[in-house]
Amino acid sequence: MSTHLSSNELVKLSAVRKSYFSNRVETPVLHGIDLAMQRGDFLAIMGQSGSGKSTLMNILGCLDTPTAGTYELASQQVRDLSRAQLADLRNRTIGFVFQSFNLLKRMSILDNVALPLIYAGVSRKAARERARTQLEKVGLGELAARQPNQLSGGQQQRVAIARALVADPPLILADEPTGNLDTRTSSDIMALLTELNLARNQSIILVTHEPDIAAHAKRLVRLKDGLVIYDGPSREGLRQMQQEESHLAGAGA
Secondary structure: OOOOOOOOEEEEEEEEEEEEEEOOEEEEEEEEEEEEEEOOOEEEEEOOOOOOHHHHHHHHOOOOOOOEEEEEEOOEEHHHOOHHHHHHHHHHHEEEEEOOOOOOOOOOHHHHHHHHHHHOOOOHHHHHHHHHHHHHHOOOHHHOOOOHHHOOHHHHHHHHHHHHHOOOOOEEEEEOOOOOOOHHHHHHHHHHHHHHHHHHOOEEEEEOOOHHHHOOOOEEEEEEOOEEEEEEEHHHHHHHHHHHHHHHHHHHO
């Protein structure tokens, strides 16, 4: 029997497991993840390489499906959906922000931002109008005619955020969004995401390996060996992580 989300719950994973199979050999990655997220939450996911955070993000983004367990997104039970329905849910519900920006080089940034709306069947004129409004909100309205290679890395990431927001999805998934940026520009991008969360109640899930980036989130989820080892306030989780690292450094001295 399906467990339905409360009206304020956006994401719910229950006992989610994920394995990959090659030549009948099973490689388990996630070992039973329980995770719930309220609308308006700002959640950072951290974990060492191989901890399962990329696999978890792919499942959260409806780019992959669990081997076992259930995932409900915006009151939809993901396992019950066809591939076309899954794509529709993803397009309506999630805006993606990637480390490498993923902008189309030969298109203006205005058309890059408009693209999700055009894919959704919005007229080109209306899509470009909404894209221009979104670019203005991230401070790039005057640069709408430029191509991505005419922008700095920070400006390109702002374009990517505008594109993620243009269809007004309830959830933003940001995968290492500051990974290719310098410290100052990273701070600017995180200030923008924080403002979106606070001012617009935008729900955000962020993957990062940098504690100073995770500190911007309200909540921290830490993964290790495919399991959640911490889920709580970011400040407390980062303090615990620092203590663990100090203990390991002391033990190795």
